Amino acid sequence: MSLMGNYMPHGHCYLWRQDLLLLHIGSDLLIALCYFFIPCCLIYLTKKRNDLPSKWIFYLFAGFIFLCGITHVNQIITVWHGVYRYTGVFKLFTAIISLVTAFVLLKLMPRFLNLPNMDDIFKTIELEMFQVFNRIPIGLVSFSKDNVNFVNSYLKDVLGLKTNGEKDQKLFNYINDDYDDGSVATFEVEDKKYHFQVFKEKRNDETVLYFLDNSVLIESTGQVIENYKKHSLAISGVNDGFWQWNINTDQIEWDDKLYSLYQVEKGHVNDMKQFLDIVHPHDRYRIQRALKDHVEEKIPYDIEYRVFVADQYRWFRDRGIKLENESNLMLGTVSDITERKLAAIKLKKVLFASNDLFFDYNFTNDEVWMEGKSKTLDIDMQLIRRAFKSPWTLKLLCPESQRIIFSWWRDLIKSRDLQIQREEILCMKKNDRLIWLKCSLFLEKNEKGETINASGSLTDVTNIKQVQSHLEEKTRDLRKSNELLERFAFVASHDLQAPIRHIKQFVELLNVAVNEGSREDIDRSMNYIREATGQMRELVRGILEYSRIGMESVNLEKVNMNTLFEEVISLTKPLMDRADKIECDIDKDYYFLAIDRFKFKTLIQNIVDNSLKNKSISRKFHFLFTIEGSASEVIMKFKDNGNGLSEGMEGSIFNLFTKGRESRGSGIGLALCDQIAREHGGSIKAYNNDEFGCTFEIRLPKKT
Structure with missing residues (x-):
């Protein structure tokens, strides 16, 4: 169904007579324009009058009237086009909103009927005014001819009149129409005189007189004068200058002290532009911005800036406030803070040059001040606040440092001293590395x-701690080297002299055998001399190898441990029996380790040689090499079923020239193993197994 339809235009009903067309079309057009204008007025009224109750009823009326105007427009359209269905739809909308408006108006009618009329409102206002006039300390009387209309309570109390509202002829002894506006009236009541300033007002046939007690005015004036004297005395006691700025006219007024502070000739500065001319160029925009923020956003105006005074720039602190009752007036004070500012700048330079971070925490208002190398230490104000408020949340501190923080808390809670000073070293994690901080703390108590x-x-002492740690490590190495040197000197003097003594003895025996011509004695002496010489050569070779291992640096490389172990076993096979069993069990995560290939090959070979020298003749030799890992270490184990360690040898087996159960070795091989393990940042130990043999265990850092 078409909304427009195909109907006869309404103009046919008018027989297309021009006079009828003009009459109906003109009337509908004027009505529509008025109906469109009235809603605009209603909406404008509701926007401007925020105090109107039930604003939505106005919107309903506006909608109803607007749709009525649309129907009249449709009446004009139907003169030429028969869109009666379209016109009917709009009439339906108009009917719906008319029903809603009528229903709402019916609901609101009791409220509208209860609204007070203007006479009631004026009576209420008049009653409230009379109540106010009865409370204020000003006499008020209203009369016409011989009739008194109103006397407030204050004047009744002063004159001793009746307060029950009855007429009192005594009033006319004091009140008449002869007073001039601004004249002075003196009343004497019961030997007491009252002096009033009289203000007169004529209202048709009614006369209103106001009596202002001069004693109150004199007392108030005295208080104002006294307060002014105190204020002037306070102003003279400080070295601040005062200013006044008219925001609208841009005029500035200074007192004499402010001219003196700026050392500007009086009257030279009269507006804001002239004032900004004497301010440092870098500070002018900040002043303008601060004034604008205070006037528009009510942000407190408190700023520091520089002014050119006596061939130099001096620092001033400027504070001001815009008066609430004066929209165009702003008052303020100026203080010279040059000395304090220069001291602060010097302090800031010192803090900048220092490697320390300085902080101050106030427990009362939870405020933190911090200055110094905060970026270097990656410490912010929130971290300082948490250290004192909730130290248990500081996960970046090492456990020992957390205990130190908690000890501060014990001091905060238990100590009653007015001042506490302490100094501690804290350890903090940063980017997976440790930062050492020296913390000097001063606690103040009430x-x-x-x-x-x-x-x-807080001072970053990481480099110092690293140097100290390095020195301590070098000191331990030096101490151990000295111990080894002493042991070496002692053992060398014994073990090196023993073969020499044997050689000397057998040389003497050889000489006797040669003189006697005994071939058998000659061969025996030569064998002894040869054996002693070999022992001496083996001892010297071991000493040279030990010293060379200690002098060479560690060259780390990625090494296949299975391949390295097989190389060592292939070198020792000539010393092994066919029944000997050697196994290797390496965890798949530790096939490759970052080690010094040559030195670790020497270590493994010395341990294997030591096990072969001490294997038992009563059982088949079995050797097992394993590598596994823990949370922080790589663990190597060399386990055999040989004769094991002699009792009490677990702690000294790795000392230089210390020999095990069998004395065929030089006592240097295991000392070399200990040195190689320490050079890789690890350790080595040996212990007997539960049944047979012993185990050599090497622990290296996880980074290996």
Whole structure:
């Protein structure tokens, strides 16, 4: 069904007579324009009057009237086009909103009927005014001819009149129409005189007189004068200058002290532009911005800037406030802070040159001040606040450092001293590395023993700790080297002299055998001399190898441990029996390790040689090499079923020239193993197994 339809235009009903067309079309057009204008007025009224109750009823009326205007427009359209169905739809909308408006108006009718009329409103206002006039300390009387209309309570109390509202002829002894506006009236009541300033007002046939008690005015004036004297005395006691700025006219007024502070000739500065001319160029925009923020956003105006005074720039602190009752007036004070500012700048330079981070925490208002190398240490104000408020949340501190923080808390809670000073070393994690901090702390307490402030400094002493650690390590190495040197000197003097003594003895025996011509004695002496010489050569070779291993640096490379072990076993096979069993069990995660290939090959070979020298003749030799890992270490184990370690040898087996159960070795091989393990940052130990043999265990850092 078409919304427009195909109907006869309404103009046929008018027989297309021009007079009828003009009459109906003109009337509908004027009505529609008025109906469109009235809703605009209603909406404008509701926007401007926020105090109107039930604003939505106005919107309903506006919609109803607007749709009525649309129907009249449709009446004009149907003169030429028969769109009666379209016109009917709009009439339906108009009917719906008319019903809604009528229903709402019916609901609101009781409220509208209860609205007070203007006479009631004026009576209420008049009653409230009379109540106010009865409370204020000003006499008020209203009369016409011989009739008194109103007398407030204050004037009744002063004149001793009746307060029950009855007429009192005594009033006319004091009140008449002869007073001039601004004149002075003196009343004497019961030997007491009252002096009033009289203000007169004529209202048709009614006369209103206001009596202002001059004694109140005199007392108020005295208080104002006294307060002014105190204010002037306070102003003279400070070295601040005062200013006044008219925001609208841009005029500035200074007092004499401010001219003196700026050392500007009086009257030279009259507006904001002239003032900004004497300010440092870098500070002018900040002043303008701060003034604008205060005037528009009510942000406190408190700024520091420089002014050119006596061939140099001096620092001033400017504070001001815009008066609430004066929209165009702003008052303020100026203080010279040059000395304090220069001291602060010097302090800031010192802090910048220092490697320390300085902090101050106030327990009362939870405020933190911090200055110094905060970026270097990656410490912010929130971290300082948490250190004192909730130290258990500081996950970046090492456990020992957390215990130190908790000890501070014990001091905060238990100590009653007014001041506490302490100095500790803290360890903090940063990017997977340790940062050592030296913390100097000063705690301040009040008389009740409550901590009110904590001040201190943090210094990055990581490099110092690393140097100290390196020195301690070198000191331990030097101490151990000295011990080895002493042991070496002692053992060398014994073990090196023993073969020499044997050689000397057998040389003497050889000489006797040669003189006697005994071939058998000659061969026996030569064999002894040859054996002693071999022992001496083996001892010297071991000493040279030990010293060479200690002098060479560690060259780390990625090494296949299975291949390295097989190389060592292939070199020792000539010393093994066919029944000997050697196994290797390496965890798949540790096939490759970052080690010094040559030195670790020497280590493994010395341990294997030591096991072969000490294998038992009563059982088949079995040797097992394993590598596994823990949370922080790589663990190597060399396990055999030989004769094991002699009792008490577990702690000294790795000492230089110390020999095990069998004395065929030089006592240098296992000392070499200990040195190689330590050079890789690890350790080595030996212990007997539960049944047979012993185990050599090497632990290396996980990074290996």
